[in-house]
Amino acid sequence: MVSVAIMGHGVVGSGVAEILTTHKKKLFAGLGEEIYVKKILDLREFPDSPLADRFTKNFDDILNDIEIRVVVEVMGGLKPAYDYVKRCLKAGKNVVTSNKELVAAHGAELLSIAKEENVNFLFEASVGGGIPIIRPMSQCLVANNVDEVAGILNGTTNFILTKMIADGMQFDDALKLAQDLGFAERNPAADIEGHDACRKICILASLAYGKHIYPDSVHTEGITKITLEDVKYAEAFGCVIKLIGKVKKLDDGRIDIMVAPMFVPEESQLANIDYEFNGIMVRGDCTGDVVFYGKGAGKLPTASAVVADVVDCCKHLKTRKFLYWTDGDGKNILPINESVSAMYVRVLGSDIMAKAAELFGTVTKIEMADAESGETAFVTSEVAYGEFTDKIKALESMDVEVKSTIRIGDL
Amino acid sequence: MVSVAIMGHGVVGSGVAEILTTHKKKLFAGLGEEIYVKKILDLREFPDSPLADRFTKNFDDILNDIEIRVVVEVMGGLKPAYDYVKRCLKAGKNVVTSNKELVAAHGAELLSIAKEENVNFLFEASVGGGIPIIRPMSQCLVANNVDEVAGILNGTTNFILTKMIADGMQFDDALKLAQDLGFAERNPAADIEGHDACRKICILASLAYGKHIYPDSVHTEGITKITLEDVKYAEAFGCVIKLIGKVKKLDDGRIDIMVAPMFVPEESQLANIDYEFNGIMVRGDCTGDVVFYGKGAGKLPTASAVVADVVDCCKHLKTRKFLYWTDGDGKNILPINESVSAMYVRVLGSDIMAKAAELFGTVTKIEMADAESGETAFVTSEVAYGEFTDKIKALESMDVEVKSTIRIGDL
Numbered sequence: 063m064v065s066v067a068i069m070g071h072g073v074v075g076s077g078v079a080e081i082l083t084t085h086k087k088k089l090f091a092g093l094g095e096e097i098y099v100k101k102i103l104d105l106r107e108f109p110d111s112p113l114a115d116r117f118t119k120n121f122d123d124i125l126n127d128i129e130i131r132v133v134v135e136v137m138g139g140l141k142p143a144y145d146y147v148k149r150c151l152k153a154g155k156n157v158v159t160s161n162k163e164l165v166a167a168h169g170a171e172l173l174s175i176a177k178e179e180n181v182n183f184l185f186e187a188s189v190g191g192g193i194p195i196i197r198p199m200s201q202c203l204v205a206n207n208v209d210e211v212a213g214i215l216n217g218t219t220n221f222i223l224t225k226m227i228a229d230g231m232q233f234d235d236a237l238k239l240a241q242d243l244g245f246a247e248r249n250p251a252a253d254i255e256g257h258d259a260c261r262k263i264c265i266l267a268s269l270a271y272g273k274h275i276y277p278d279s280v281h282t283e284g285i286t287k288i289t290l291e292d293v294k295y296a297e298a299f300g301c302v303i304k305l306i307g308k309v310k311k312l313d314d315g316r317i318d319i320m321v322a323p324m325f326v327p328e329e330s331q332l333a334n335i336d337y338e339f340n341g342i343m344v345r346g347d348c349t350g351d352v353v354f355y356g357k358g359a360g361k362l363p364t365a366s367a368v369v370a371d372v373v374d375c376c377k378h379l380k381t382r383k384f385l386y387w388t389d390g391d392g393k394n395i396l397p398i399n400e401s402v403s404a405m406y407v408r409v410l411g412s413d414i415m416a417k418a419a420e421l422f423g424t425v426t427k428i429e430m431a432d433a434e435s436g437e438t439a440f441v442t443s444e445v446a447y448g449e450f451t452d453k454i455k456a457l458e459s460m461d462v463e464v465k466s467t468i469r470i471g472d473l
Numbered sequence: 474m475v476s477v478a479i480m481g482h483g484v485v486g487s488g489v490a491e492i493l494t495t496h497k498k499k500l501f502a503g504l505g506e507e508i509y510v511k512k513i514l515d516l517r518e519f520p521d522s523p524l525a526d527r528f529t530k531n532f533d534d535i536l537n538d539i540e541i542r543v544v545v546e547v548m549g550g551l552k553p554a555y556d557y558v559k560r561c562l563k564a565g566k567n568v569v570t571s572n573k574e575l576v577a578a579h580g581a582e583l584l585s586i587a588k589e590e591n592v593n594f595l596f597e598a599s600v601g602g603g604i605p606i607i608r609p610m611s612q613c614l615v616a617n618n619v620d621e622v623a624g625i626l627n628g629t630t631n632f633i634l635t636k637m638i639a640d641g642m643q644f645d646d647a648l649k650l651a652q653d654l655g656f657a658e659r660n661p662a663a664d665i666e667g668h669d670a671c672r673k674i675c676i677l678a679s680l681a682y683g684k685h686i687y688p689d690s691v692h693t694e695g696i697t698k699i700t701l702e703d704v705k706y707a708e709a710f711g712c713v714i715k716l717i718g719k720v721k722k723l724d725d726g727r728i729d730i731m732v733a734p735m736f737v738p739e740e741s742q743l744a745n746i747d748y749e750f751n752g753i754m755v756r757g758d759c760t761g762d763v764v765f766y767g768k769g770a771g772k773l774p775t776a777s778a779v780v781a782d783v784v785d786c787c788k789h790l791k792t793r794k795f796l797y798w799t800d801g802d803g804k805n806i807l808p809i810n811e812s813v814s815a816m817y818v819r820v821l822g823s824d825i826m827a828k829a830a831e832l833f834g835t836v837t838k839i840e841m842a843d844a845e846s847g848e849t850a851f852v853t854s855e856v857a858y859g860e861f862t863d864k865i866k867a868l869e870s871m872d873v874e875v876k877s878t879i880r881i882g883d884l
Contacts, residue, residue, distance in 0.1 A: 081616050081759060091683075092615045092795055186613065192760035194605070194613030202597065202605030204503045205492050205780035272502075331766060334745045348492060348777035349603035352767035355742060356760060366759035369616035381792070384503055 070137035071104040077365025156375040160187035166261035170274035170389040184371040192363025193356040206346030208270040213342035218253040255284035263307030273390035281398035301325035324471030399448025404470035410463040481548035482515040488776025567786040571598035577672035581685035581800040595782040603774025604767040617757030619681040624753035629664040666695035674718030684801035692809035709841040712736035735882030810859025815881035821874040
């Protein structure tokens with residue numbers, strides 16, 4: 063029997079307790095031992111829980127219980143999760159977390175402590191919810207150099223964009239619907255401004271390239287500026303707009319990493335990932351493109367990924383899994399102004415293509431039957447982002463109103 | 474340093490040797506030890522190989538070398554692979570194979586020997602080539618009861634069907650093109666008659682439900698009878714035709730397993746998996762649908778999956794991975810005649826819908842503008858396959874020529 067503790071009894075935490083109870087037999091068959099939930103930490107009261115006798119409000123009850131070998135952190139946020147996780151690891155306990163904010167902010171340090179203490183720190187559920195991605199990347203693809211990772215990493219924004227594309231819904235209406243359906247938080251900033259996707263691509267980039275990438279060093283754009291007009295022009299260009307987290311290894315060893323809305327060609331595997339689903343493409347030098355698809359959030363999908371990590375910890379109480387990266391100083395990140403892509407530009411003005419060609423070289427006008435009158439949209443050839451923004455300023459200085467600019471994803 | 478041997482130096486075997494050489498640094502970083510290719514077994518001569526000094530024609534050179542801890546079997550076929558693998562396991566060596574025929578025919582026995590000898594027998598590359606699927610199913614999804622697995626498991630047939638759908642190519646022409654491009658063997662029977670897909674769904678079913686499923690107990694149809702007319706009717710019905718390997722757990726504990734061409738709705742994630750790509754959907758009771766997509770064959774994709782298993786064996790020289798199922802007697806398989814689905818039927822005869830409704834109850838006629846004159850196609854409601862075939866016979870006894878019947882996939 064292995065004793066575990068769960069810190070946090072919210073959506074994911076109660077799901078973990080539920081699966082450990084409802085799937086007891088299957089887990090026993092997989093592990094050959096019983097997993098016993100000895101303590102659950104939460105400041106709230108749960109008198110009706112079947113595990114009501116295990117609750118505690120005191121972290122020390124977990125920290126000081128030497129029988130507890132695996133601690134699940136599903137509180138979310140950094141305070142007090144960071145402190146608690148660090149102290150558990152230093153006390154020689156294995157830790158499993160679904161907390162992407164924690165892993166993105168302190169992953170390198172916590173992995174290093176886990177290594178020193180010869181315990182495991184696992185976080186499959188931090189990216190892609192129930193989709194296996196951390197373990198396949200660290201194990202199955204060990205015989206590959208990862209050339210690129212690109213994904214739809216946030217279900218809320220994907221739901222909103224899908225509603226705009228499929229139903230012609232305005233952004234605000236789609237957001238409200240997502241909130242009503244429980245896909246979006248009351249304060250949706252972390253989702254719609256791209257921060258959640260940024261944390262996830264940082265975790266995947268750290269894993270793929272071995273050095274910690276901190277979210278504040280990554281160029282991050284959300285979807286709040288995307289309009290129905292952009293969605294329609296994308297369609298006319300054979301694309302859909304998706305919020306993409308992306309990291310690519312360059313020939314000089316640096317990485318090009320960002321989170322931004324992109325035009326995704328309809329034939330791309332990522333184009334068909336709709337509504338609240340997530341999809342992650344890993345391009346290995348041997349495997350080629352491998353795509354993982356599923357529900358990126360939700361109580362039971364996320365909890366089942368946490369429980370799989372718990373089982374792995376219980377199997378490896380005396381050995382360490384290989385899941386590791388060192389700290390990073392951000393020097394391996396390509397400055398965003400040097401990042402190259404083709405760009406979609408929508409402007410007010412109908413006699414604009416000559417000016418556009420003068421500034422951007424080869425440009426392709428997007429023809430659209432029911433275009434807003436007086437507007438023009440075009441796609442540039444590949445251009446460094448710094449150069450692009452300079453040219454957009456030049457265009458504006460000619461009294462052209464630029465309504466929006468979006469990257470053309472090379473996906 | 475861990476010494477390994479590779480049995481077979483064909484497409485996959487030479488790929489394994491290549492990756493172990495070209496990715497030495499990355500593998501060392503992942504394992505913390507060097508993987509040394511000590512012997513390569515092949516009856517042919519490879520004087521120009523950089524590893525020319527390691528070749529042997531004598532299996533005993535591998536079997537009796539106590540330094541060799543991991544043996545890679547990439548010869549294919551059952552003779553002598555089965556005998557060699559068994560003897561390696563019994564000699565206490567870990568074995569990695571990409572040989573789906575071997576795993577589908579003797580998996581339970583070989584897993585049982587591996588368990589007795591406390592070594593690992595791994596076969597990630599046997600299904601889905603470079604797509605991680607065996608490990609995610611056995612590890613990441615350990616906290617799920619698998620309700621269903623359905624996949625496009627054979628790249629050759631998927632290439633042929635895609636060419637028929639996308640380019641309106643006839644079956645024979647598409648097959649010839651696949652052969653010219655190296656996707657199909659000169660003798661394509663194992664692919665186009667569904668046997669290859671059958672072996673793979675047997676492996677996934679054995680893994681998901683814990684009892685060995687033998688290929689000869691599984692209803693298997695290929696794609697040789699699919700015509701362009703069927704492809705067009707499928708499109709008119711909002712579907713594409715794919716060769717699907719599928720296993721589903723029923724409420725009574727039995728499993729419904731088969732390989733057959735199916736109508737796949739265009740909005741299904743499996744509908745967009747085209748050309749030589751594979752895609753596998755695993756439906757867990759907690760995760761919901763998770764889909765894995767990538768190249769299901771090819772030298773380096775397959776070899777990289779083999780090498781990942783080799784690394785895993787090297788890490789677990791003293792402990793066993795949990796990957797196991799017991800022998801099966803086929804009694805848990807639903808007889809095909811009891812398997813229920815809606816069916817597509819194409820007949821010669823334009824005044825047929827009344828007869829169809831009389832026989833099958835509710836039927837939906839598929840309207841198609843450029844239909845072959847004198848033909849009618851319709852879709853039945855759900856019906857057990859045995860009952861369906863009886864009714865088709867009844868239809869034929871009324872002098873109606875039945876041109877084709879295809880399952881409507883519930884995917």
